[in-house]
Amino acid sequence: MVRLPLTPAEAERGQRLGALLRRARGERSMLETALDARVSPETLRKIESGRVATPAFPTVAAIADVLGLSLDEVWAEINLPEHGVESGSSRRSAREWLAS
Template identity: 50%
Template sequence: MSAWCESPDPEQIEAGRRLGALFRETRAGRDPATVAHSAGISPETLRKIEMGRLPSPGFGTVVGLCAALDLPLDTAAHVWLGEPTGCPPLSGSGGHE
């Protein structure tokens, strides 16, 4: 089976749930369809991400949602990694070590 067809592992599922919760909380009272449209995704995709049913959204989707929600990408990265959101910005060191 190809890597892209494999089921996500439990850590990836939990990371997706954290990210979905962050997007849901950040969206707050904003209309989901408006946010989804602004991010370039369907409202159904936004719903799946927010509910943790899409544990590994694509990078472009995450970037689009961050832009639509005026959410720093670093914050989303820290939440995905399970780090406190008060961590210093991720540097150009090649990622998380």
Template identity: 55%
Template sequence: MIRRPLTPDQRSRGSALGETLRQARGQISLADAAATAGISPETLRKIETGRLPSPSFFTVAALCHAYGLSLDQLSHLGDPRR
């Protein structure tokens, strides 16, 4: 099955998610965060830089767990209205 290319809006949201996750990581090293979440450091790097703009729900949930955040807290970090 061929995956359709992401729209510019989807890419923009992926970049915003990556930046929010980077901020949430704070002083935790990329390697430590990736190991705690059970993903490779390269995957985390791609998510944070927007090169992987649509990570799976379970990956995002694992990163939130590694950072001590709920998904709700993560969504508020990325919302400029809050």
């Protein structure tokens, strides 16, 4: 399977997701958070750093649950209006995100 390069919008959303997860994790260790979410610490590190900008929905849901974030909060954060892009022009719907 060949992965297409990320669009600038996808990369920006990945950065916002990572920042949200880092803020929500606070002083909690990355190792503890990853183990509680049943993901590898390396996966969590890559998501938080934006290196994995489009993680699988179950992974995001598990991490959000451990950090006490609702999926609505996550969705709202990663879909903030993009600079210089008209509202809705490159945004995926919740249904599309769940299907990916």
